[in-house]
Amino acid sequence: MARRKNQRKGPKKTFGTRDDSNSQKNWTELVKENEKWETYYKELGVIPAAEWDEFKKTCQSQLPLTFRITGSRKHSKEVLQLFEEQHLPNLTNVTWEGEEVKPPVALPWYPERLGWQLDVSKSVIRKNDQFARMQRFLVVENAVGNISRQEAVSMIPPIVLDVKPHHFVLDMCAAPGSKTAQLIESLHSESAEPSGFVIANDADYKRSHMLVHQLKRLNSANLMVVNHDAQFFPRIKVNSAEDHKGPQFLKFDRILCDVPCSGDGTMRKNINVWKDWNTGSGLGLHIVQLNILERGLNLLKEGGKLVYSTCSLNPIENEAVIAAALRRWGDKVRLVNCDDQLPGLVRSKGITQWKVYDKQFQVREKGSENCLDSWFPPSTEEVESFHLDNCMRVYQHQQNTGGFFITVFEKVDTAASEAPAPASDAIAAVEEAQGPELKKAKIDTSSTASHIQKKEKLPRDANEEPFVFVNPDHPALAKCWKFYGIDDKFDKSACLVRNATGEPTRTIYHVATALKQLIVNNEDRLKIVYSGVKLFVSQRSDIDCAWRIQSESLPIMKLHMNSDRIVSGNMEILKKLLTEAFPRYEDLVAGDVDPEFIAQTQKLSAGCTFIRVDRNDPAKEDLFLPVWNGSKCINLMVCKEDVHELLYRVFGIETTSKQNPKAEHMAKKSQEAAEASVETPKEEEDSSETAIDATATQ
Template structure:
């Protein structure tokens, strides 16, 4: 990888004055060498001598492209079949510049063959036609949430965490969100709506908003994103009527680390690596783990992980937690999990090397006791060999460390007292931190408000609506929403607390959490868009948003659901605003046209039965007086055309522009966006 000088945008005189030869001189190849790194890991002895050259060479090589097919969707195996049948054959026995290219391979340890690895360079992906097609396929499927491009070793922690649909889950350091996404998928893996939820936290406000962008495409009403320092994550009330606090079933502590396991994709690690980073982060990592253990319920499971190979950040942190918690926690033996994953065991002995690269002994000035390895007696009790180490050369991945911890409790009075003291001290530190933050956020002369945490100018409150609100009553009646649907969990995000443009829906369990913790949690995001306001001159001025359909289709009657055949569905994907008159002439689906003409104008739904072994389609349409429009975004349109009909589309354009009456605003027709169903689009649909 190369680095380039940063020329300011618009400084054309300076940039243009350089010829090609001078421009080339501005590129400096970063050397993937670091003698201290090499000596440290050679002396550590975690890599057998006969494997060292392979290990180092792999660390210097480009990281392969890996992706997984999201497992929470019914059509995951349909997407897998598309990849295996349409793309995989063209990627086998491929030559590039005289060299045989390895075909994609399954990650053998990932469940149901849903994760894949491409051991090819970016140059091959760009220049080879077959690999370029795969790249486009991945981009389209990723955009609609069917595929996640994720580093292979990053997929391990959520799998061994073993999230189930009823679990309360906390991801303490969630950004950028790929592991959080896996846990949300696990939550939604059963046919029934999950009763559990995921709390995704990140200490950095900007990264927490990036996290929202990554997770919104999963359309989960069982997610809340918050912004806290994980070391001082606040206790969460279960509801506002009691003083009971939540203990989580599952917690992921994927902590900040020095990241030398990422040196294949983060080339700066080579020049910046030193022992100081690991030593400095150790206390923060231990604080996060301790906080996670305090928030974990008895019988619950916590995964501690880093993308570092340094034992100071790994086994030393785990050993310190075991030392403090005694027999209330234990390490879980995962040797029978993830069959096919090549791994190494955790270690119980390591040197402590300071930033001057001098070896330190316990008790030396400037050292922290928990840096040092356990005693022989402790090592026998701790079972650090149950930790998982994955090295880059073992299966062409990044480096990773994973430990599974179970909170088992103890009948020992002494251990219980020690753990209780630890928890009390921890809660005191959290309360102190929160009071400091609240006080710092308020004006010096003003008292701190207790009812809610302060919000910045861009944040809106979470206000739940009365289920009997007149606007909601219209929706319940128009769409025939049954009594099994929890109508009390609809919310808006505006200071007035009134439904004006968007109404969101969140799960019942999260409603209690949100309402009970406005004075504790810095809420960033929760809920999926349920209803979006449309024109006011029709029977119901609200339409159901596509992202909420997987929930709502189980709770509405069939009054506004129309059956369509496969050919009609294909036509609706290809054409925008097809006229009923033209559809009748083509006889593409007479029953569909007849039923749509009987319905009043507004939001309706089509159901397409594709056969027993295939996923049926259930999607929203906008029903006009003379035409109909499938309300699917451009990315989903492209994906459906490719997956269901083998049609590749790079830019979606309608077959014909809808006619507009005088005074109608112009309608943007480049692809069919869900947001197209504003007033102007609907007027065009009615007048086309």
């Protein structure tokens, strides 16, 4: 959900933690009451009178912790099995301070039991040994991207959008990125190399960079993060300017419009909503929301689907926006009935009648001065044709969640020209009615094709790094192709660098083929923040290949490598490499640890090598990991978070957050060497630096 204002930064939080610093102990808890909010929703009747007390009580209570096991990786089933077999039994029938503690439950509507809810107080999580152990498991798996903490209702829009691996997907208001992550996972659900892509956009520059931090861990070459006002998202050229056919523009298969909203569906976690809520927020955001929806429908291809969602219950931000779009698009779009989707999800239908309160909390009638017609309910004829009952409303008390509104559009015909924007005189009326609040975020509502064309030509900032593609025959790349045995099925022309010289110096990135064309053809209109995964990173220059394959690109590269630098190893050598830093070959030979693996790696020249471990279990994913091969020692090049995760998932070895098994072993070796006055071999020093670099770039 894109927010209107930047939120105050606070301490980093993990699963079930809270900052109990002394500065907070004297805070007075905010009173969770708002008379206008209560009057407004009671008058609207969106919550049945018999359910109001339960609804309000739920809104005032703590929101349960919810998480999902990411579905794009093959080992998601393995992580789920680990949770259900090693943790869930110990969290059932637990009592704490004389009361029974609720065990975690699978969200009944989330596919394949990959979504979970935990309704337990934070004191229990901190102090009960079994819940603390579960928390550690969640933290470790979250760090490597196998688990994502996300509010339950926030998971719904990406699911009903129904993204497939070949789809071109746009997330118009993407920050902070939890829904975007779901879209990427769906894209990669069948292959590490889908033909589609996800473009994640956010209007706020800082939040667009926060998106990068959230999404980098998914290691997708099919992702692009851009920074544009969603109301005027630029048309993207799919062909070059020299094409004799003239410019052709991209249309998306799937679009998510999770628009800025007043956020009263989040009042269980954002308690400031209780004191700040007013009718003016929804009225002021209505036009922005409608403009974003309009732009999304313009960019959607025939047969494509668009999801419009908010974390607000206010019909001015929801059904009124939907009705306004349907009014102007006519039979070119329709609302999709999702009753047969997400079985187990308790939901309510969209509404067709509501009162309109102005900023002074006075009821207004359609046609009143300084009021937009689109604020008001549809006519009787429109009710029958719009089918607003196909909208989904999820209320807090229905299954102990936040509140959310979701609508799925399907575009029937894109032959018509782009729909007109709201009339400028109507906007002026809104500004006069709403005063300074709306004027602070004043918007230009002219959305004709010519206006969009003017807005989409954006010169690159002098401080921004360019995206420069490297000739696949460049000597640096040619060396890599040969050294690692990269086949011709890999798109070698889709490698780029992020510097003005265009020369490979430190890092070479790789993007999906489809994104390469968009980057090349839209330098003057797309403000690209991020795209591509790190493919090659420079290492020592005194070895056969000065570049190593980066871990984040291994899911792709392992499909295209045919090289003797890939060596099969057993579970024993893997455990050794996970727990010991730079074990010497002489010690491994003496210990008879996987002699065949050791013999093969010793024959190879120094540099980046790979270990493939067959786990001999069709239900579990085989492992493919990078190794530094030196003349006297060997080292597994994975970050400490991956070490913790692999030790537990593969070997059942639990660690604490303060432990770093390889670092502890390295410190012990250094101490022993110092006591014996033994100098550390040079390759250990060099490969240690390589390992640190690998850790830092995960």
